[in-house]
Amino acid sequence: MTPTKTPTKRGISRLLAAAEFPRAVSKLRGGVSGFSVSKLGADSVEVRYSSITMGMSNSYRYVQLANYVTPLLVAGYKVETARDLPRLIVTAKTEA
Numbered sequence: 001m002t003p004t005k006t007p008t009k010r011g012i013s014r015l016l017a018a019a020e021f022p023r024a025v026s027k028l029r030g031g032v033s034g035f036s037v038s039k040l041g042a043d044s045v046e047v048r049y050s051s052i053t054m055g056m057s058n059s060y061r062y063v064q065l066a067n068y069v070t071p072l073l074v075a076g077y078k079v080e081t082a083r084d085l086p087r088l089i090v091t092a093k094t095e096a
Helices: 009-018 058-074
Strands: 034-041 044-050 077-081 088-092
Touching (some): 009 034, 009 044, 044 058, 058 077, 058 088
Antiparallel strands (some): 034 044, 044 088, 077 088
């Protein structure tokens, strides 16, 4: 099995922004709710949903994260929803 392409923080951020999802922007007053991407390991990144609203439930975050799955899959990545925290784990899809 050979991995097709390794996801990067920059690449996944660009992909989601191109799909017209807002990036999370935190400011002392105001800000924007949206996605954030962090490097998780050598071959993976995590995508989270951040909200400017205090007390946002994890179930709402999972609903928002579900919106990001289709563009990631269409782009050829493997996407897994983490059970421990509301986040998506994005890795390279492998081919036989």
